[in-house]
Amino acid sequence: MSVTVYHLNNSRSQRIIWLLQHLQVDYVIKAYDMDTLTRRAPVELKQIHPLGRCPMISHNGRVIVETGAIIEYLVETFTDPINLLPKSLDDKLQVRFWLHFAEGSAMTDIVIHANTANMEREELLKTKVYPRLINIFGFIEQHLKEHEWFAGEFSGADIAMSMPIEIFLMKRIVDIDTKGMERWANQIHQMPSYQQALSKVEKYVYVGKN
């Protein structure tokens, strides 16, 4: 079954097309344009996945989003004729690092620069930041209403997601329902390991330790 890649012109999804091409995978592109003013994706993309952003792929009944997760999926799924799986533990760790770093650090600052370069703060907040936060934290909220943990059992995903959620619950930057996030936050905050970690540090203001 071929891969469908949802692509916004001039965007991050270009990398996924490159990877599919390199792996010699059968794929079809569904291409869209961003709004010229707001640079938002067409709303219809939310029918594919509630985040409504690109890249997204669908394959064998699954929809996969986030550049890093998509790259991992494709590299793990398609190993013939081209195999890009890392050959050693060191290479695997390096690949994992750069996959997280690309979106978690490098692109974040590029996007902040691109957005702040020609927009007033208020305009930027209204047109870009608040809608994105509502979309992203609304998505997280829905997930935590439907699931006890982020990924099956308690996992590293819960640890990675703790700080964004703690900051969101403390700052309340946008007004959305947060019952699921609060339930989950109470749950992690009661874990002995979480409490022990807190006791090891002087301050962690995001849960009120000053």
Ligand SMILES: N[C@@H](CCC(=O)N[C@@H](CS)C(=O)NCC(=O)O)C(=O)O
């Ligand atoms: N970290 C996400 C970022 C996704 C993202 O923000 N994509 C942009 C295109 S480069 C987008 O869809 N923008 C339109 C929008 O936010 O509505 C990823 O790497 O998949």
